[in-house]
Amino acid sequence: MKLKPLILLAVLTFTVFSCDDNEKFLYTSSSSFKEIIQLSKENKKGTILLLGSEKCNICDALLSDINNDENYKKEIGKNYIVARTNIGTKDSQWIFGLLERIATPTFLIFDKQQNLTGYIAGYKNKEEFRLILNQIEQRKCEVSEINLKSLNYPVSKENLLQAFEDVFKAQFLLTDTGKKKNSSQIKELLNSSLDRYPSIYTRYLLANFYKQQDDSILSKQIAMQALDSCNLHPEQTRYLFIKDNLYKLINPNHHYRDEAFFETSNSHIQIGEAITGAKNNITIPYINGGKKDLKLIQVHGDCSCTTINYSPETIPPGGKGEINLTLTPDQEGDFTRKLIVVSNGINSPCFINLTGTSK
Secondary structure (H helix, E strand, O other), rough: OOOOOOOOHHHHHHHHHHOOHHHOOEEEEEOHHHHHHHHHHHHEEEEEEEEEEOOHHHHHHHHHHHHHHHHHHHHHHEEEEEEEEEOHHHHHHHHHHHHHHHHEEEEEEEEOOOOEEEEEEOOHHHHHHHHHHHHOOOOOEEEEOOOOOOOOOOOOOOHHHHHHHHHHHHHHHHHHOOOOOOOOHHHHHHHHHHHHEEEEEEEHHHHHHHHHHOOHHHHHHHHHHHHHHHOOOOOOHHHHHHHHHHHHOOOOOHHHHHHHOOEEEOEEEEEEEEEOOOOOEEEEEEEOOOOOOOEEEEEEEEOOEEEEEOOOEEOOOEEEEEEEEEOOOOOEEHHHHHHHHEEEEOOEEEEEEEEEEEE
């Protein structure tokens, strides 16, 4: 399977050889998706792709488990290379948008023919991971139940993996071929994927495909369908990076400020010193920086130590509003809390970080 390149800033590849060169262990970090798959092809191996983040301690622990156990390393190196890419990288966003999940770690497992055979969420210890790989090698595909439950539509794990695999192939063809070349194959792949699982990202790709084919009417129709689906899930960060592009497929002159737009002057609030168990009242002003009415749908914190109040009233273009927050630190030490603001704005959800020290 050929996949869209992920252009990252740095490329670092480690190779550890065992006694048998066919069982050498290969690990690559911060490499493009295309290079990862090419490395797998050259070594006639499958791929274990770890989707992580820069501060994913669990991801680091998993790689450490593999690296510190020669037998475990040899087991994996026999059939797979191990690769890692992080959600924070701009060019990897499309993967998380397609998967409709942003939790880390998440694993994508490809066989030697680059077929997608596994989609696994969460840390797995050695025995759990051995069992997963063994089941996959016995031609049983694996998808975590948590992944199935997080999706917007019900789907079987077999259809889900095939739908994602079709999109990976179409993504590469859309990126690496001429305007008209392979159009029938791309169309077939994307429609096949939509039949199995109608993801928003697949509709986004199909709208782009018809734009490339100079069919602006069909492109706009599909972009509107995708945008309607996006707006049904304003709390989900995975669609942020395609919303503006969808609007531009509908109207090339569109500017993101043409929509409702939540804007605050300070998204990183320094509280300073706070007393453990004491209430700290914080007011966060915001404005509607867009041209359509703004309405907050939900504002919540990432712990029970916060109480939040906000006006449910609609804020007109240029209008102002406030979010009132009471923070009660529950333990001593440095802390970082996150406020999540869900609205009808094009940039929803928005995040506000609060940092300080509790004594």
